[in-house]
Amino acid sequence: MVELYNKNLNNFARANRRAGILSEVLLWNELKRSALGVKFTKQKPIGNYIADFYCKELKLVIEIDGCSHDDKYEYDKGRDEYMRSVGITVLRIEDKDVKKDMGAVLEWIRFNVERLKPSPSA
Numbered sequence: 649m650v651e652l653y654n655k656n657l658n659n660f661a662r663a664n665r666r667a668g669i670l671s672e673v674l675l676w677n678e679l680k681r682s683a684l685g686v687k688f689t690k691q692k693p694i695g696n697y698i699a700d701f702y703c704k705e706l707k708l709v710i711e712i713d714g715c716s717h718d719d720k721y722e723y724d725k726g727r728d729e730y731m732r733s734v735g736i737t738v739l740r741i742e743d744k745d746v747k748k749d750m751g752a753v754l755e756w757i758r759f760n761v762e763r764l765k766p767s768p769s770a
Contacts, residue, residue, distance in 0.1 A: 671712050671746040672700055678754060684761050695734070697727045706764040707736045710757065714743030737764060 672690070679688045679701060692702035694709070701710040709731055713724070724740075731738050739760055745753050 669712070669714065669743075671714065671743040674750065675710070675712065675741075675746050675753065676701070678750060679757075682754060682758075684758060686761055686765075694736070695730055697730065699731075703761070706761060708760065708764055709736050709738045711738060711740050712743055712746060713740050 676688075676690050686703050686705050686708075688701045688703050688710070690701050692699045692709075694702065699709040700712050702708070711724070728738050737760070739757065741753055741756070
């Protein structure tokens, strides 16, 4: 079984949770109170990476990409490949979309949550 948790990233993830980029804070507030029916954790260490938001039940990562991500294409590509290799789905959302159209962002997340939920057994 692949080890998804890297305890060496705990302190870094904790600092990231405290710092909070505006778009991450806004989305986190919505995820905490939304009626998606699943629980998300923020700044979750997975392998050698830290996911912005992670839903263990669905193996779903949500990443918020801002202008600082323009120069991180290769890093993000490697992270996405790793996540896929361990069965995790990654949703990438633009920082500007979170700030300007939270309703559409939440609908996109809701659509993917429903898509990834296991169908009820017969």
